[in-house]
Amino acid sequence: LALDDRDKRFDANRDILDSANYILKSGVGAKGRLGIVGGSYGGYVVMVGVTEYPDAFAAGADLFGIVNFETFFAQSTPWMGAISSGEYGDPKTQADLLKRLSPIHKLDRVSAAMLVMHGANDTNVPLVEAQQVVDTLKKNGRDVEFLLFPDEGHGWRKIANRVKSTLTMADFFRRHLREPGIAASSLEGGPD
Known part of the structure; x- marks a missing residue:
């Protein structure tokens, strides 16, 4: 399947907004309270979502994604x-296409609160991808949190890191997507 290869990726990226609109239309989510999360290619999708469609998402979690x-x-x-x-795209012959596909050049559009997580030993998507996001968003005065796993590569292999990642994301989205007027502390608890 090559439906999203190279310049067709722009069509695939539009699916992000279509998905957000479907969630709103179906009543599953509420405007101003949608979050987006993904790892690896999904991390790229998160960054496209918050840069191309900044009004669609209130919070995003980029896990070891390309930017x-x-x-x-x-x-x-x-x-x-x-x-x-x-x-x-080929970096030697399609540098312009790759630049247009790269969310790094549109980080000034981000209005969503962001959580970025990455493994220090990632050779598939090097750590520099996460560092660029965090540094640029901080420079732009945006709300960004960064969690580095010094003992991980591309994804989390260790159970303790999986737990930490999950709890960090749950807390992040709870704080940024809660219903207006409800304190974050009232959402804590649940089954032991």
């Missing part, structure tokens, strides 16, 4: 670059 194809291709392993060039 800048220039740095991704320059710093990822050769095998990852080779398989990714067919999907996203």
